[in-house]
Amino acid sequence: MSDSSQPGLDSRRRDFLVKLAQGAALAGTGGLLWDYILRNEARAAPYALRPPGALDEDDFNAACIKCGQCVVDCPPLILKLQPAGGNLPIGMPYFEPRTGPCIMCPDIPCMKACPTGALSPSLKKIEDARMGLAVIDIENCLSWKGLRCEICHRECPVKGKAITLETHPRQISKHAMFVPLVHSDSCTGCGICEKACPTTIAAIRVLPHKLVQGKIGEHYRLGWTFDTEVTQDFKSPEVAPADGSEAAVPKTAPGVDYLNEGGL
Amino acid sequence: MSDTTVRAPSAAAEHPVPTGLWVWRYIILRRISQVGILLLFFGTLHWGWEFSKDVGLLSGNLSASTFIGLIPLTDPFAALQIFLTGHVLAQESLIGVAVVLGFYLLVGGRVFCSWVCPVNMVTDAAGWLRNKLGILAIFHLPRALRYFILAATLVITVISGLAAFEWVSPIGMMHREIVFGLGMGFTALLAIFLFDLLILKHGWCGHLCPLGAFYGLVGKTALIRVRFDKNTCTHCGECAKICPEPQVLNLKKLEERGYVFSGECSNCGRCTPICPEGSLKFDFKPLIRGHNVQADAIAVQRRTK
Numbered sequence: 001m002s003d004s005s006q007p008g009l010d011s012r013r014r015d016f017l018v019k020l021a022q023g024a025a026l027a028g029t030g031g032l033l034w035d036y037i038l039r040n041e042a043r044a045a046p047y048a049l050r051p052p053g054a055l056d057e058d059d060f061n062a063a064c065i066k067c068g069q070c071v072v073d074c075p076p077l078i079l080k081l082q083p084a085g086g087n088l089p090i091g092m093p094y095f096e097p098r099t100g101p102c103i104m105c106p107d108i109p110c111m112k113a114c115p116t117g118a119l120s121p122s123l124k125k126i127e128d129a130r131m132g133l134a135v136i137d138i139e140n141c142l143s144w145k146g147l148r149c150e151i152c153h154r155e156c157p158v159k160g161k162a163i164t165l166e167t168h169p170r171q172i173s174k175h176a177m178f179v180p181l182v183h184s185d186s187c188t189g190c191g192i193c194e195k196a197c198p199t200t201i202a203a204i205r206v207l208p209h210k211l212v213q214g215k216i217g218e219h220y221r222l223g224w225t226f227d228t229e230v231t232q233d234f235k236s237p238e239v240a241p242a243d244g245s246e247a248a249v250p251k252t253a254p255g256v257d258y259l260n261e262g263g264l
Numbered sequence: 265m266s267d268t269t270v271r272a273p274s275a276a277a278e279h280p281v282p283t284g285l286w287v288w289r290y291i292i293l294r295r296i297s298q299v300g301i302l303l304l305f306f307g308t309l310h311w312g313w314e315f316s317k318d319v320g321l322l323s324g325n326l327s328a329s330t331f332i333g334l335i336p337l338t339d340p341f342a343a344l345q346i347f348l349t350g351h352v353l354a355q356e357s358l359i360g361v362a363v364v365l366g367f368y369l370l371v372g373g374r375v376f377c378s379w380v381c382p383v384n385m386v387t388d389a390a391g392w393l394r395n396k397l398g399i400l401a402i403f404h405l406p407r408a409l410r411y412f413i414l415a416a417t418l419v420i421t422v423i424s425g426l427a428a429f430e431w432v433s434p435i436g437m438m439h440r441e442i443v444f445g446l447g448m449g450f451t452a453l454l455a456i457f458l459f460d461l462l463i464l465k466h467g468w469c470g471h472l473c474p475l476g477a478f479y480g481l482v483g484k485t486a487l488i489r490v491r492f493d494k495n496t497c498t499h500c501g502e503c504a505k506i507c508p509e510p511q512v513l514n515l516k517k518l519e520e521r522g523y524v525f526s527g528e529c530s531n532c533g534r535c536t537p538i539c540p541e542g543s544l545k546f547d548f549k550p551l552i553r554g555h556n557v558q559a560d561a562i563a564v565q566r567r568t569k
Contacts, residue, residue, distance in 0.1 A: 067328035083447020117354035
């Protein structure tokens with residue numbers, strides 16, 4: 001009796017287990033493929049210039065719902081949604097400064113149109129936007145060739161801060177050059193300079209920070225700059241004065257003058 | 265039961281399957297609705313259609329939009345995916361989700377599928393052509409597959425940190441590219457068209473689409489339903505022939521419930537005008553029981569005459 005019923009039960013159980021394994025395999029391979037496609041698509045993101053207030057790349061990729069309301073509300077209509085098959089992640093807003101730079105509307109309508117917060121409402125002033133960073137190709141910049149071009153400097157909406165003109169010496173007996181220099185602490189990445197650049201292919205271009213900006217190690221102490229922060233390692237131990245008055249050494253002291261304080 | 269089977273032949277002869285433009289009324293209305301919604305998006309972006317000064321009529325697309333500058337609308341499935349990536353959506357999106365979800369909870373979740381979704385036009389065309397050409401089935405897939413794909417969407421969203429369906433959705437490609445500019449999205453639509461036409465009948469909408477599955481679950485509470493009158497039904501099967509989700513027209517369940525119960529019904533309005541007996545009709549769910557009792561009483565009266 002048990003012999004005849006046992007195989008039936010076993011084969012049913014076997015069928016079930018095989019089906020379970022097949023289902024799991026299908027879900028696993030399909031899921032891996034899907035996941036690969038997503039990550040591959042998202043990998044193109046560092047090349048995209050996003051509207052002002054956009055979150056960091058990974059967060060923006062996740063939070064953007066691809067609705068295009070920023071595109072609709074952009075007054076100069078420079079924003080585009082990437083259609084399928086392009087070289088940027090699908091469906092998300094971007095702009096190309098050479099053909100359509102951001103005109104830096106003071107009320108930031110694109111950000112206000114964003115329903116999800118992918119364009120973060122924490123951006124209060126358009127001057128604080130960091131869409132990208134202008135980079136100058138000094139081999140093809142007219143100013144660096146010695147011409148008085150300076151168009152980028154004059155067109156820059158953050159005048160005198162994002163792009164400054166510096167004198168650059170040439171060989172003896174020639175005039176100094178006036179060359180543009182971009183400052184990342186003020187450049188919003190609007191791309192008006194790139195649009196205005198008169199060379200055939202723009203010699204000043206806006207790129208995402210990630211692709212162009214370096215970073216020095218945190219252990220460097222630039223003693224000759226005024227805003228260098230004094231870290232705890234270099235601070236004098238805080239000794240509370242006996243009479244309870246203010247500490248003798250102000251907390252903002254740029255460094256420790258231990259040689260003059262009789263430590264030796 | 266025996267009563268209906270006896271009555272069937274004579275009734276069928278009395279009432280032939282309706283034809284003519286009137287039978288197409290819901291399909292025409294659905295096309296107007298589908299095209300009209302896309303047109304509102306398109307007109308607001310390209311032709312500056314405004315509700316009032318500087319307030320667009322319908323800004324955005326089917327993922328999220330703002331109607332007359334006031335009412336946010338958000339695709340609840342897209343919002344769910346974004347939420348699962350670990351982002352708390354801004355308030356505007358959450359209100360939009362509530363508005364859209366509330367609407368579909370009332371009228372039927374898959375009303376989105378047949379009255380709003382633009383891909384429906386593609387798959388309906390494929391289905392119509394498939395019928396015309398009499399293309400035979402190669403293989404079958406379970407219709408429940410879409411619920412597994414829905415689950416997979418949510419799992420992969422959590423794993424990859426990206427809204428899994430929104431990044432590959434042919435629905436998104438279609439409405440985005442119609443409203444915002446063309447790309448290669450039409451290749452995905454062509455694939456769906458060919459798949460539905462040559463490989464699997466009602467393949468995309470009826471078996472695969474996770475958005476449809478999501479709205480199928482949402483539609484469980486819908487108040488607008490197709491009422492079924494078991495007294496007049498002759499079991500001629502005309503409704504099941506044209507229904508894109510024929511499993512919802514299971515006669516046993518219809519007789520039990522008195523209306524199409526499954527959330528997979530998209531209220532597309534194909535069956536109601538085609539029924540020779542008028543046994544299938546759109547109705548308001550709270551009224552259905554009363555209407556069916558009335559129909560039963562009339563049937564008893566007729567039989568006793």
